[in-house]
Amino acid sequence: MLHVSSATDDAFQDALLALFQMHGQVIRTGDVMAASLGLTGARWHVLRAAARQPMTVSQVARRLGLKRQSVQRTVDQLVAAGMAELRQNRDHQRAPLVVLSAKGESVLAKLEERRHDWVARVLRGFPRERLAELVQTLNELAGRLGKATTHYTEDAT
Secondary structure (H helix, E strand, O other): OOOOOHHHHHHOOOOOOOHHHHHHHHHHHHHHHHHHOOOOHHHHHHHHHHHHHHOOOOHHHHHHHHOHHHHHHHHHHHHHHOOOOEEOOOOOOOOOOOOOOOHHHHHHHHHHHHHHHHHHHOOOOOOOHHHHHHHHHHHHHHHHHHHHHHHHHHOOO
């Protein structure tokens, strides 16, 4: 069995807690920014994904790292609110494409203005180099997490 010092373990746990806290804040912020336009942060994310190009619900789910069923519920809500439409998919008859309606495009444009303002406030005075270092560190840790987790999935077989 491998061992790591308790100080290193504590530092890793602190990093995970900081990530969870930041993730929670981002989710809450999305909900707050979207609420006055009749959306949740989750609906906003689906709108953003579908705005790039028409996609099936399964494709949206994969892009966002979510389960297809939860994205299907969100798409159904967006369609009911008149913000998205389902269009025929020539490649797959039973999997329509999610596209934004004119209303959805208008709402998304307002949300993106808010998001740009928010990002500017968050990052004002924060050096881009530190963000680049953070991304590199997080990507490295994500790779290590994946490799370490593979150890346990291989043990289970």
